[in-house]
Amino acid sequence: MTVIGWLQIILYCAIVVALTKPLGWYMTRVFNGERTFLSPVLRPIEAGIYWISGVDEKREQHWMTYTVAMLLFHVGGFLIIYGLMRLQAVLPFNPAGQSAVGEDLSFNTAISFITNTNWQNYGGESTLSYLTQMVGLTHQNFLSAATGIVLAVALIRGFSRASMRTVGNFWVDVTRCTLYVLLPICIVYTLFLVWQGIPQTLGAYVEATTLEGARQTIAVGPVASQVAIKMLGTNGGGFFNANAAHPFENPTALSNFVQMLSIFVLGAALTNVFGRMVGNQRQGWAILAVMGVLFVAGVGVCYWAEANGTATMHALGLTGGNMEGKEVRFGIVASSLFAVITTAASCGAVNAMHDSFTALGGMIPLINIQLGEIIVGGVGAGMYGMLLFVILAIFVAGLMVGRTPEYVGKKIEAREVKMAMLAILVLPLMYLGWTAVGVVYPAAVASMANAGPHGFTEVLYAFTSATGNNGSAFAGLTGNTLFYNLTLASAMFVGRFFMIVPAMAIAGSLAGKKSVPASAGTFPTTGGLFVGLVVGVILIIGGLTFFPALALGPIVEHLAMNAGQVF
Amino acid sequence: MLREIRPAIVLLLALTAITGLAYPLAMTAIAGTLFPVQAQGSLIEKDGKVIGSALIGQEFKDDKYFHGRPSATVAPDPNDSTKTVPAPYNAANSGGSNLGPTSKALADRLKEDVDKLRSENPNAAVPVDLVTTSASGLDPNISPEAAQFQVPRVAKARNLPEDQVKQLVTANTEGRLLGLLGEPRVNVLALNLALDRMAAK
Numbered sequence: 001m002t003v004i005g006w007l008q009i010i011l012y013c014a015i016v017v018a019l020t021k022p023l024g025w026y027m028t029r030v031f032n033g034e035r036t037f038l039s040p041v042l043r044p045i046e047a048g049i050y051w052i053s054g055v056d057e058k059r060e061q062h063w064m065t066y067t068v069a070m071l072l073f074h075v076g077g078f079l080i081i082y083g084l085m086r087l088q089a090v091l092p093f094n095p096a097g098q099s100a101v102g103e104d105l106s107f108n109t110a111i112s113f114i115t116n117t118n119w120q121n122y123g124g125e126s127t128l129s130y131l132t133q134m135v136g137l138t139h140q141n142f143l144s145a146a147t148g149i150v151l152a153v154a155l156i157r158g159f160s161r162a163s164m165r166t167v168g169n170f171w172v173d174v175t176r177c178t179l180y181v182l183l184p185i186c187i188v189y190t191l192f193l194v195w196q197g198i199p200q201t202l203g204a205y206v207e208a209t210t211l212e213g214a215r216q217t218i219a220v221g222p223v224a225s226q227v228a229i230k231m232l233g234t235n236g237g238g239f240f241n242a243n244a245a246h247p248f249e250n251p252t253a254l255s256n257f258v259q260m261l262s263i264f265v266l267g268a269a270l271t272n273v274f275g276r277m278v279g280n281q282r283q284g285w286a287i288l289a290v291m292g293v294l295f296v297a298g299v300g301v302c303y304w305a306e307a308n309g310t311a312t313m314h315a316l317g318l319t320g321g322n323m324e325g326k327e328v329r330f331g332i333v334a335s336s337l338f339a340v341i342t343t344a345a346s347c348g349a350v351n352a353m354h355d356s357f358t359a360l361g362g363m364i365p366l367i368n369i370q371l372g373e374i375i376v377g378g379v380g381a382g383m384y385g386m387l388l389f390v391i392l393a394i395f396v397a398g399l400m401v402g403r404t405p406e407y408v409g410k411k412i413e414a415r416e417v418k419m420a421m422l423a424i425l426v427l428p429l430m431y432l433g434w435t436a437v438g439v440v441y442p443a444a445v446a447s448m449a450n451a452g453p454h455g456f457t458e459v460l461y462a463f464t465s466a467t468g469n470n471g472s473a474f475a476g477l478t479g480n481t482l483f484y485n486l487t488l489a490s491a492m493f494v495g496r497f498f499m500i501v502p503a504m505a506i507a508g509s510l511a512g513k514k515s516v517p518a519s520a521g522t523f524p525t526t527g528g529l530f531v532g533l534v535v536g537v538i539l540i541i542g543g544l545t546f547f548p549a550l551a552l553g554p555i556v557e558h559l560a561m562n563a564g565q566v567f
Numbered sequence: 568m569l570r571e572i573r574p575a576i577v578l579l580l581a582l583t584a585i586t587g588l589a590y591p592l593a594m595t596a597i598a599g600t601l602f603p604v605q606a607q608g609s610l611i612e613k614d615g616k617v618i619g620s621a622l623i624g625q626e627f628k629d630d631k632y633f634h635g636r637p638s639a640t641v642a643p644d645p646n647d648s649t650k651t652v653p654a655p656y657n658a659a660n661s662g663g664s665n666l667g668p669t670s671k672a673l674a675d676r677l678k679e680d681v682d683k684l685r686s687e688n689p690n691a692a693v694p695v696d697l698v699t700t701s702a703s704g705l706d707p708n709i710s711p712e713a714a715q716f717q718v719p720r721v722a723k724a725r726n727l728p729e730d731q732v733k734q735l736v737t738a739n740t741e742g743r744l745l746g747l748l749g750e751p752r753v754n755v756l757a758l759n760l761a762l763d764r765m766a767a768k
Contacts, residue, residue, distance in 0.1 A: 007747060045585075053577035054570075059673035065571065072575035080583060125659050139587030143579075162641040171574045178582055194598040197622050199608040202595055205659060206608060208617045210625040211632065211759055218620055220608045220657040224598060225591040243659035245702030247622040248608065252748020313695065317682045320710075323671065324699040325663040328636070328708040331750035335702075353663035353702045362667075475672065476665030557669055566671040 001307045005333035009299055011511050012257070012337065013292070016264045020288065021281075022082055023265060024272020026440035030180045031153045031173065031273070031463040033057075042179050043301030046050040049175055060166035063508025066154055067501060068172040070147060074114045077140050081110040084136040085128070094129035095204035100126060108485035113137055115496035116144035116238025116470040118230070118348055119488060121479040125219035126511070130149075130202060138226045139238060142186075145233025145266075148380030151500055154271055155384045158507030159408050160166075160514035163273035167507050181266070182232060189228040189262065197251035198224040223248055231262040236377045236471045244338070244351040245327055254332055256351060263347045270383040278408040280525040287386055290534045291375045295344055298364045303336040305361035311561045325356030336361065346378030348471025350367040355449070355458065355474035359561055364472070369468040371542045372427060378469060380497075384503045386422040391506070393530075393537040395420075397523050406522055407451055407516040416509060419502040426498040430491045430544045431463040435549065436465065437487070444483050449476025452567030453560065457553035462488065467495035619756055624707040627759065628655040630724035633709070635716050636696055637680065637757045639664035640704035656705060664700045687746070691716050708752035711740045715738070726764055735761055 025303040029036055050057050061069065084091070085106040089099045105121055112119040115135070122128060128137070132250040150173035158165050194200050201221040206218040217417070223239045224273040227249055230237055240246040250256050253488070268288060275284025307321045321332040330338070335352035342349050345363035368375060390407065395417045398405030405412045418508050448455035458474040466488040467471055479488065524530065560567075599606045606645040620626050624635045640662055643655035646734045654660075666673035680698040694713040722729040739758045745748050 004743070004747065026734070049578060049581050053574040053581060055574050055578065067572045070576065072571055073579060076579040080579075123660060124664075134591045135583060135587035138591055139583045142586040143582060166683050172577055175578065175582070178586065183586065186590070187594070190594045191598060191601065194594075194602045194605050197605050197609050200595050200598040200606045201608070203607065206610060206617060206620070208610070208619045208625075210619055211756070212625075212627060214626060216619060216623075216625055216656065218608060218610075218623055219661075220597055222591045224606075225594040229586075238705075242663065242703035242705070243683040246661045247624075247703060247705055247707055248620075251609075251622050253744050257748050276748070289626075295577055309695075312668070312677060316677055317695060318677070318681065318695045318698065320695040322668070322699075323695045324666065325702045326699070327701050327703065327706050328696050328710055329706075329749055330754050334749065351702065353665055355665035355667060356663060356673075356702075358668045369652050392635070449665055450667045452669055452670055457667075474665070474667075475663070476667075509618055517637050557667070561669050566669050566674045 001303055001334070005303065007363050009303070009337055012260060013296070015261055016268050017288075019261075019265050019433070020268045020272050023269035024276060024548055027181060027269055028273050028276045030176050033172070033176070036180060038184060046179055048342055053171070055169070055171045056171065056509065057172045060169050061167055063167050063511070064163075065502050066167055066170045067504045070151065070500070071497070073143070073147070073170070073174070075115045075456040076348045076457050077143055078110045081136040081140060082106050082115055084132045085109060085418055088129040088132045089130065090106035091131050092204060093131035093437045095128070095202070098127060098129045100412065104482050106479055108489045109493050111489040112471065113140040113235075113237065114144055115492045116148055116233070116235055116381065117344070117469040117492045117496070118235045119163060119473070119479070119492065120237060120241065120243070120468055120471065121485060121488070122348070123241035124238055125221070132219055133226060133239060134222055138229060141226065141229040141235040141237070142178055142182055143174070145229065145235060145379050146174045148181060148378055149177050149181070149266065149270070150174050151503065152380035153273065153384035155387060155503055155507040156277050159410055160279070161511045162513065164511045167511050179303070182229065185232055186228040188227070189232065192258065193224040193227055193245070193255060196255040196548060197248075198227060198255070199248055200224040202363070220248070226493045231259045231349060232266065232348065234267065234345050234347040236342065238349065244349045245353070250351055253334065255330055256330055256338065259349070260338055260341050263341050263345045263349070264376050266325070266379045267345055267382045270380065274383065280526070283408055286526045286530055287390070289531045291386070293531065293535050294371070294375045294538070295340065298340045298344065298368055299337060302340050302361045303333060304366040305358045307332050310358055310359065311564055312393045314567070316442060322356070322358050322361070326355030327351065339365050340368065342472055343470055344373065344375035344377070345375040346381055346468060346470050348465065349492050353475060354461070354472060356478045359558035360509065362457065363550060365472065366457070366550070366554065367542070369464045369470045370431070370546045371538055372470050373470060381469065383501070383527070387396060387421050388503065389538050390534055391416055391420045392424070392541070393534040394523065394525070396537060398531060403521060406516060406533050407525060408517065409514050410510050416506050419506045421499050423502040424541065427467050427495060430467040430494050431460070432546070434463040434487050434491055435460045441483065441536060447478040447481055447484060450567070454567065455555040457557065458547055460553055463491050466491035469496050579628065589736065596652055609759075621754070622707055623658050624656055624659060624705045627755065628721055632759045632762070633714055633721060633755050636706050636709060637698065637700045638704040639700040658705055659746060661703045661705055663702045667756060688716055707754050709755055711751050711753055714740070714758065715752040721762070725762070727766070731765070732762070735765060
């Protein structure tokens with residue numbers, strides 16, 4: 001670890017915190033339906049969309065209608081991606097002549113993108129046409145991100161409203177989020193990325209003759225426009241197989257730094273939106289503080305482990321940390337930092353291969369996802385995931401003093417706690433259950449790339465990543481098999497929607513409650529005690545759930561590595 | 568609930584048209600005008616022929632060139648399409664080795680490469696990036712140490728004084744952005760092109 005390394009980390013955190021407030025202000029205006037400086041340009045488009053699709057923007061929806069609208073929207077998104085992948089061979093924008101994608105891989109990829117997971121069982125440049133990348137994947141990158149954000153906003157409205165039956169209008173929220181938040185940022189961002197060196201072309205792959213006379217086919221494409229929303233929307237699905245490690249997806253130290261920022265900004269800003277909507281920005285900062293504590297701890301461990309290198313490297317006298325699966329322009333610190341950010345945030349883009357991380361360095365991304373990606377989290381998903389943990393923490397605090405718990409003026413009662421538990425418990429059920437199947441079912445065992453405990457970690461990571469809708473991978477695992485295409489798709493589906501529906505039920509139930517004024521007996525939720533309590537609840541629930549599985553994977557691998565064992 | 572069906576279809580199609588077609592196509596047009604070189608992939612031409620991209624590494628085996636990092640990229644096996652064969656720096660199929668810290672295959676490969684490099688230059692410590700594969704398999708850079716490590720071999724193969732080659736490496740070393748972001752590095756293709764130009768003089 002170096003001073004320059006830590007300075008990069010500190011600078012990163014400082015900029016995220018600095019952007020939280022202005023973006024939170026802007027997003028609050030967007031979701032309250034107020035005018036913004038972009039309204040003169042965007043308002044006619046927005047009104048036109050409502051007109052042709054028959055949406056009455058004044059009419060708000062009950063939480064169940066809101067949820068059904070969201071689900072219908074996803075059915076359509078699924079059909080578009082699946083159809084494009086199956087038919088891409090006969091559709092335009094296919095200069096590389098990619099053939100139709102198989103049924104199970106198309107199914108997996110369609111589920112993967114509508115759930116904001118972007119698991120890559122496909123290898124972008126070797127499988128997909130430009131049309132599939134643009135209309136299938138780029139568009140769903142926008143819409144699944146917008147969905148995550150508006151669901152968080154709906155839950156926030158649940159807290160901020162009193163005695164109301166509705167939580168907003170899904171169609172209006174998703175349109176405004178796409179037009180006013182995601183699209184304008186992406187337009188500027190795309191141009192920045194092209195300036196840094198990311199291609200943006202519809203031309204065919206380039207045939208080059210290298211200095212030594214060999215032939216090299218260089219894959220290009222409309223990359224920058226997809227990378228922009230892939231990072232901003234914490235989607236993470238790469239244009240290329242190597243994702244953000246590919247020099248065309250992340251060419252420079254600056255592009256890398258901005259990509260890391262863009263993973264966190266919207267998620268962090270949502271904590272401020274929360275604070276503003278419930279009428280006290282300190283409530284938002286308290287939640288961001290919980291996230292910050294967990295984040296910095298993760299970065300510290302991961303950076304230390306990667307800078308330390310592996311026992312094999314030490315034995316050969318190699319210094320400079322574990323560079324296997326990392327790029328020189330990023331080095332140890334920017335690779336470790338990126339890995340922690342992308343898994344804290346449900347993004348899943350990678351700029352280094354997590355499979356080649358040291359045992360402990362690779363365990364941090366795994367833990368981040370298993371905690372539910374609540375450290376800033378996926379755009380929106382992190383916020384509603386974190387609010388579920390807050391409800392539990394408040395409930396535990398209430399039990400200690402024997403008083404009905406309250407949070408930002410709402411009584412937290414049996415229904416909310418039950419729903420929060422349901423949402424939190426369904427995740428380990430998926431990833432632990434499927435991992436158990438994956439390590440004994442012969443067809444699944446054959447997919448492991450590494451032997452020993454590392455192979456187990458590959459399987460655990462795959463199902464954890466799918467359930468958490470992260471999409472990063474211990475990529476040695478051969479995921480493009482019938483078994484993994486179907487089981488991972490089921491994990492992604494359950495991990496997304498079985499968390500969303502209970503969260504929306506909480507939103508509906510909270511919105512209908514009266515607001516109770518804070519009294520002397522109210523537990524203050526803006527101070528250090530609250531932050532410590534939530535961190536504690538997260539770590540206890542997380543630790544109890546997945547520590548045994550970690551002991552079988554990365555922990556035993558770390559011990560084996562230090563004992564000089566290889567597999 | 569039924570009245571949600573129409574927006575589910577029409578609004579989805581409208582937003583698809585905006586974000587999936589209008590946005591990427593407009594960006595392609597604008598970016599192609601503002602940054603024509605980068606938009607096409609930062610290609611380098613020599614005598615009218617494309618010799619590669621400034622951002623994409625390529626394989627160097629000749630002693631008279633600086634070598635890049637090992638690459639783990641593969642290509643489909645021409646004899647059996649279900650299998651793959653090693654194809655270093657395959658820019659149409661990026662990827663890493665994905666070998667873990669306790670992998671025997673990785674330990675063996677590291678040892679073999681370290682031994683080979685030690686025999687080539689016994690006077691310097693072997694830089695770690697010169698024996699580890701990159702994440703993309705297309706890393707265009709090596710560390711300045713890895714470039715300096717190869718100076719004796721390149722100078723000997725080209726009959727150039729070592730100092731001169733060393734200076735060329737230093738001149739082609741890029742530092743951190745603002746002294747802070749990223750890592751010091753040398754672009755292997757750019758260095759080798761400069762080397763060819765120097766030798767031609």
